[in-house]
Amino acid sequence: MAGTRRRQAGEGGISEYQTKAGPRFLIKYAAQRADGTKRVVLKRGFRTRREAAAVLRAEIRKTEMGEWVDPSKQRLDAYLAEWMAAQRLHPSTMSSYRRNIRLHIDPYLGAQSVARLTGPMVDAWMRELEASGRADGAGGLSARTVRYVFTILRAALSDAVRQGRLAVNPTDRATPPSASEARPPEMQAWTAAELARFMRWVDADDPDSAMGWRLLAATGMRCGEALALRWRDVDLDAARPQVRRSVGTVKDKGAGQRLVEGPTKTGQSRVIDLDAGTVAALRRYRAAREHVSVDLVRDSALVLSGLDGSHRHPERFSRRFTAQVVRARRALGEEQLPAIRLHDLRHTHATLLLADGVPVKVVSERLGHANATITLTVYQHVHPGMGREAADRFAALLEG
Known part of the structure; x- marks a missing residue:
């Protein structure tokens, strides 16, 4: 030239x-x-x-x-270990990435050199995970899990391309499970009557647990956010808790589990208005805790702590809710109370508000979604009836 x-x-x-x-x-x-x-x-x-x-x-x-690595020699497992060491992610996300790399990538592709990976290799790996990828040997992984593991590999190899280690990302030439195939399980939500029925039962059966379930149902907080809430974050006079952080479980191979506090899922804090009934319940709950120990109601104390003041374990907290729902269904009648998960209290909060006509933007802010589009996408099942109502209102305007 x-x-x-x-x-x-x-x-x-x-x-x-x-x-x-x-x-x-x-x-x-x-x-x-x-x-x-x-x-x-x-x-x-x-x-x-x-x-x-x-x-x-x-x-x-x-x-x-002296930093050059022969691209034809570096194994994928070695590259992924190097890549993970450079990531700046939430501790629970780091733990999840490491676990999935250890269980679902390294045993299958780890010995391959990074430079020799191809799209067909990645496709064959995903099909194997779907057929027999469970670590306990009890069958294959769900399409949702396979897609999640694929995104980890894709991100790692995209960085390899950006760094000049690869000219082409082989995952660009692979076909992971589609978004529709990897849909999460269908969410469940109680009606207002069902929620009220459960809360009356649990208030009488276990008042301490009842506060946790009521707080989640009344605010739409994520479980980890509620378990990280401290009394200094709750202004009872203004009826407003401020959600600043979340607690999650981090699992490290050979080191067991540990609970780690970090930012909320979006990294942003938010304020949620409380109804008068929940404020009154919080005051009664605080007074009962103070009777046990003044340390449980100090500003720095966790609102939903164990009696020793420590964080409740999110997974055990969830299992406790499930067990109480089982007992409540026996007591009240299964037809009176559908079985739901703890996270479904968040769905119940959002669904009831949206169905009652509360603006999506308001619901989105209460839930702590990054934007209202996420709320619309997650809760689109609530909107067909609302759309019919809007159509009828429009027709009424024309007729008027």
């Missing part, structure tokens, strides 16, 4: 070649292996000369700094 400076020794080179999709560029440079020997590296598939030049500069710099 006229006017282009000739590259000097050690600077590598860029060449253009033709494909059915149009011109592409490859880079060529010399690098030294860990054993001292040298090899010539070729990387293909760059769409522009500028993109190729940027990767070439990065690779040359790695060779000069």
Whole structure:
């Protein structure tokens, strides 16, 4: 190309070649292996000369700094360990990523070199997970889990492309389970009458637990947010708790479980208005706790702590709710109270408000969703009836 400076020794080179999709560029440079020997590296598939030049500069710099890794030699498991060490994620997310890499990626693809991974390999891996991927040997993983693990691998290999380790991400040429196939289980929600029926029963059966269930149902808080709430966050006079943080379970191989407090799911705090009945229940609950120990009602104390002041374990808290629903159904009659999960109290809160005509933006803010579109997407099942009502109102306007 006229006017282009000739590259000097050690600077590598860029060449253009033709494909059915149009011109592409490859880079060529010399690098030294860990054993001292040298090899010539070729990387293909760059769409522009500028993109190729940027990767070439990065690779040359790695060779000069002694940071270059032979792309044909580095195993996927080694790369993923290196990639995870550089991530800045919530502790529970880090724990989840590590667990899924350890159980569902490394045993299947870990020995493959990063540079030799292909789309068909990734497809075959996902089909194997669906057929027999459970760690306990009891069958395959759900489409939802396979898609989640796929997104971890995709993110890791996307960074490899960005860093110049790969020219093409093999997951771009693979077909994971679709979003519709990976839909979460259908949510359940109680009617207002069913919720009231349960709360009356649990108030009489276990007042301490009742406060937790009432707080979740009345605010739409996530379980981890409620379990991280402290008395200094609750303004009873203004009837407003401020949701600032969340507690979650982190599982580390060989180290068991630990509870970690961190930010809310969106990283944002929010204030939720409380109804008078829930405020009154909180005052009674606080007085009862103070009678047990003044330490349980200090500003820094957790509202829903155990009697020793420590965090309640989210998973045990959830199981406690499930057990109480089972007992309540026996006492009240199964037809009077459908079985739901603890998280469904959040769905119940949102569904009742939306069905009663509360604006989506208000409900979204109470739930702590990043935006109202998420609320509309999650609770679209609430809207067909509301849409019919809107259509009838519009017709009435025309007739009037």
